[in-house]
Amino acid sequence: MLYLQGAKQLTAQDIGRVFNLYDRDGNKSIEDEELHGFLKDLMELVQEDYDADDIEEFKDILLRECDINHDGRIDKDELSMVLVSFARASSGSEGDKAEGEDCEAGAEGAD
Numbered sequence: 023m024l025y026l027q028g029a030k031q032l033t034a035q036d037i038g039r040v041f042n043l044y045d046r047d048g049n050k051s052i053e054d055e056e057l058h059g060f061l062k063d064l065m066e067l068v069q070e071d072y073d074a075d076d077i078e079e080f081k082d083i084l085l086r087e088c089d090i091n092h093d094g095r096i097d098k099d100e101l102s103m104v105l106v107s108f109a110r111a112s113s114g115s116e117g118d119k120a121e122g123e124d125c126e127a128g129a130e131g132a133d
């Protein structure tokens with residue numbers, strides 16, 4: 023949570039830390055329950071009131087926009103795009119943000 027809140031000045035190290043935090047079994051990807059936990063934390067930052075359906079919907083959007091290799095998991099590169107685009111969205115106008123597209127643009131300079 024704390025890492026995500028400080029997302030405006032993300033470094034590769036921060037991204038690595040967030041990744042390790044959520045990749046609990048250490049298989050280099052965030053999937054299933056790990057992904058669910060990650061989405062839940064993100065959801066709490068943007069929305070006070072949410073339910074399981076909101077998380078499912080959020081997951082669909084996130085995987086559609088940021089799961090570049092379409093394996094249904096989030097690897098570190100993909101996570102960095104999620105975080106960068108999320109940081110951008112949350113530092114700009116709140117609420118009325120465009121979904122998607124920013125993800126791929128965020129890939130540049132992520133390394």
Ligand SMILES: [Ca+2]
Pocket residue numbers: 044045046047048049050051052053056
């Ligand atoms: Ca994992």
Ligand SMILES: [Ca+2]
Pocket residue numbers: 089090091092093094095096097100
């Ligand atoms: Ca993936």
